[in-house]
Amino acid sequence: MISAGPLILRPPVADDAESMVKMCDDPVTARFMPLLPQPYGRGDALAYLRGVPVRWEEGGAQYAITAGGRMSGLVWLGPPDRWGTAEAGYLVAPWARGGGVAATAVRALTDWAFDQGVRRVELQVEVENVASLRAAYRAGFCEEGRRREARRLRDGRPADYVLLARLRGEAAPAVEPYLPLLADGELSDGVVRLVPMAPGDAADYQRMMAEPSVAAYSVTPPVSLEDAERRCRYTGYWWLSGQRAELAVKDAGSGAFAGHIQLTQVIPPLGQAMIGYSLVPAFRGRGFMTRSVRLLVDWAFAHTALHRIVAGTDVDNSASHAVLERSGFQREGVQRELLPQPDGTRADDLQWVRLRPAGVPVP
Numbered sequence: 001m002i003s004a005g006p007l008i009l010r011p012p013v014a015d016d017a018e019s020m021v022k023m024c025d026d027p028v029t030a031r032f033m034p035l036l037p038q039p040y041g042r043g044d045a046l047a048y049l050r051g052v053p054v055r056w057e058e059g060g061a062q063y064a065i066t067a068g069g070r071m072s073g074l075v076w077l078g079p080p081d082r083w084g085t086a087e088a089g090y091l092v093a094p095w096a097r098g099g100g101v102a103a104t105a106v107r108a109l110t111d112w113a114f115d116q117g118v119r120r121v122e123l124q125v126e127v128e129n130v131a132s133l134r135a136a137y138r139a140g141f142c143e144e145g146r147r148r149e150a151r152r153l154r155d156g157r158p159a160d161y162v163l164l165a166r167l168r169g170e171a172a173p174a175v176e177p178y179l180p181l182l183a184d185g186e187l188s189d190g191v192v193r194l195v196p197m198a199p200g201d202a203a204d205y206q207r208m209m210a211e212p213s214v215a216a217y218s219v220t221p222p223v224s225l226e227d228a229e230r231r232c233r234y235t236g237y238w239w240l241s242g243q244r245a246e247l248a249v250k251d252a253g254s255g256a257f258a259g260h261i262q263l264t265q266v267i268p269p270l271g272q273a274m275i276g277y278s279l280v281p282a283f284r285g286r287g288f289m290t291r292s293v294r295l296l297v298d299w300a301f302a303h304t305a306l307h308r309i310v311a312g313t314d315v316d317n318s319a320s321h322a323v324l325e326r327s328g329f330q331r332e333g334v335q336r337e338l339l340p341q342p343d344g345t346r347a348d349d350l351q352w353v354r355l356r357p358a359g360v361p362v363p
């Protein structure tokens with residue numbers, strides 16, 4: 001048994017079969033645990049439970065997570081390899097989610113594993129599994145990289161994974177995201193809604209970025225639909241890892257995709273990030289982007305430690321200059337010949353900044 005705050009980890013027993021069925025016959029479990037049978041029945045639970053002693057004999061560990069005697073989930077560790085590296089995994093029952101169970105359990109199991117001589121515990125989390133990434137950062141796991149198309153989902157689609165690890169003897173503070181997730185899942189002023197980019201936005205985004213008036217001010221080549229979809233699947237991971245916030249601008253009335261706005265180049269030690277945006281031509285001229293920039297900048301100063309939000313525009317892009325001026329940005333300078341142009345020349349970049357307003361405390 002492992003005691004972990006309010007949780008007790010104990011080996012699974014035959015009586016857990018019923019809870020196992022309820023826990024595994026669930027859409028979130030089915031989505032993120034593609035190797036589990038679906039639908040998941042009593043026979044599947046009993047087969048798993050019969051296999052538990054074998055997994056222990058092979059050098060792994062299997063624990064039921066319980067709270068007040070009720071099963072809350074499972075947490076496990078594969079057998080360590082010859083270098084002392086073992087891979088952990090977890091599954092929290094639908095009725096126990098959202099209370100930090102996974103983080104507490106995997107932290108305790110990892111500490112226990114280090115006491116048994118394991119040197120390194122790894123986690124692999126699909127880039128779209130925001131809840132699991134949140135749990136991993138909270139359990140003190142440190143991100144090491146991405147494993148592109150490392151595994152396949154139930155429908156055969158390859159998926160990218162984030163590799164995280166904890167090392168024995170290393171401090172493992174719970175990491176709170178530099179860019180917190182949006183409390184209501186979106187930002188809105190009643191006219192525009194800013195919603196984190198999702199795979200359903202990929203086609204609209206790709207079409208907009210290929211539009212000549214948008215492509216003219218982009219320093220990267222137009223993206224393929226496949227790249228746009230991949231980008232949209234990364235939203236949660238980029239956000240939680242503090243790399244960037246990517247949002248679709250939606251017309252609040254119709255729900256239509258109107259554009260894209262982002263915070264990128266996040267530099268926590270400087271408290272600086274860059275804002276960037278584009279609108280679909282049909283939605284221009286209505287103040288949509290000014291509203292969007294204000295919403296995002298106000299959110300950033302209220303909920304992050306950012307002090308400087310910068311922007312860079314082509315010196316001739318007067319529509320963008322107007323958006324920034326109306327949103328309280330000031331001109332800061334010109335970076336000469338920063339922007340590569342399609343014809344091989346380079347254009348100057350006008351730099352803008354909006355500083356944290358006096359009196360808005362750092363959260």
Ligand SMILES: CC(C)(COP(=O)(O)OP(=O)(O)OC[C@H]1O[C@@H](n2cnc3c(N)ncnc32)[C@H](O)[C@@H]1OP(=O)(O)O)[C@@H](O)C(=O)NCCC(=O)NCCS
Nearest residue numbers: 029032090091092097098099100101102130131132134135
């Ligand atoms: C992943 C899982 C184990 C997390 O367990 P948990 O104990 O509920 O985790 P937490 O309590 O830390 O909650 C997850 C966090 O993600 C957030 N979250 C969950 N789903 C989210 C979503 N779709 N979008 C944004 N945030 C989400 C929750 O609000 C919570 O954040 P908060 O504590 O800041 O409010 C659980 O969701 C689960 O069993 N999923 C299916 C199996 C699985 O994915 N296993 C891991 C494979 S790597």
